[in-house]
Amino acid sequence: MENSHLNRAHMYGRRAENCAKNRRFDDAIECHRKAVSHFSEALKLQTNAIVQESLQLQRKYHLKQVDWLLVKKQQYDRYLRALDYQRRKNPEFLAQQIEKMDKYNELQVAIYHNLDDTDGLLEALGRNIATTTTNNNNSPALGVANASGPGTKTVHDLIALNHSLHILIQRMSQNVDEYATENEELREKLRYYEREKEAGSSDGAKGLDAESSPNTGKGGGQSSGTEKHTPGLMHDNLSTLAPLEMPVFDLSDFDNH
Numbered sequence: 001m002e003n004s005h006l007n008r009a010h011m012y013g014r015r016a017e018n019c020a021k022n023r024r025f026d027d028a029i030e031c032h033r034k035a036v037s038h039f040s041e042a043l044k045l046q047t048n049a050i051v052q053e054s055l056q057l058q059r060k061y062h063l064k065q066v067d068w069l070l071v072k073k074q075q076y077d078r079y080l081r082a083l084d085y086q087r088r089k090n091p092e093f094l095a096q097q098i099e100k101m102d103k104y105n106e107l108q109v110a111i112y113h114n115l116d117d118t119d120g121l122l123e124a125l126g127r128n129i130a131t132t133t134t135n136n137n138n139s140p141a142l143g144v145a146n147a148s149g150p151g152t153k154t155v156h157d158l159i160a161l162n163h164s165l166h167i168l169i170q171r172m173s174q175n176v177d178e179y180a181t182e183n184e185e186l187r188e189k190l191r192y193y194e195r196e197k198e199a200g201s202s203d204g205a206k207g208l209d210a211e212s213s214p215n216t217g218k219g220g221g222q223s224s225g226t227e228k229h230t231p232g233l234m235h236d237n238l239s240t241l242a243p244l245e246m247p248v249f250d251l252s253d254f255d256n257h
Contacts, residue, residue, distance in 0.1 A: 002045040009038035013062065025073035032062045032069070108173055118162055126155050
């Protein structure tokens with residue numbers, strides 16, 4: 001019974017990954033929730049502490065995936081709304097953004113340029129509001145009301161959020177760079193092991209060829225290289241030695257006796 005719950009949990013986990021890759025976020029979230037349910041049922045049937053810890057970790061992973069996919073779904077929905085807005089309201093600006101990404105050929109660089117533009121717009125907006133507030137201060141009736149009005153607070157909040165965005169994107173960029181470096185190191189190790197494997201295979205083939213090659217040279221003589229490097233075949237050299245000459249014994253005395 002426990003194995004049945006585990007098999008179903010893993011099945012829903014794989015299905016959730018496929019759905020997430022195809023941006024079917026609702027289906028992926030539902031699959032992760034079903035996986036959580038099956039892991040919970042498997043925990044009820046398990047008494048081994050180590051197995052329980054493993055099941056709890058897997059259950060926790062799927063719960064985190066649900067939260068993550070909810071955020072991804074909201075982000076993708078905002079992206080679609082922004083894309084639709086730009087296409088309807090400002091197609092030229094959308095074309096400029098696409099051209100900017102093609103020009104710099106890196107998404108991170110394009111994001112940083114957009115952040116710089118946002119910083120400039122927010123600073124200009126802040127200066128305009130400050131100028132308006134200063135002008136209104138000349139009027140006693142409007143100075144107190146507008147010195148810290150909702151417009152000023154909104155601009156300050158936008159500036160704070162933009163700075164926070166700078167920090168988050170910097171962290172994200174660092175993570176991406178670290179992952180890229182780690183992946184490159186793993187690829188280099190894999191290439192090294194493949195080269196070692198190929199070298200070992202070729203050395204083994206050369207050894208077999210050397211053992212199976214004939215021990216005689218062109219003139220039928222003995223090869224000196226083979227004598228030095230193939231000790232396992234030295235017993236074959238005995239056949240080339242001259243036969244031993246046995247002495248001739250006189251056995252006539254033994255016949256007389």
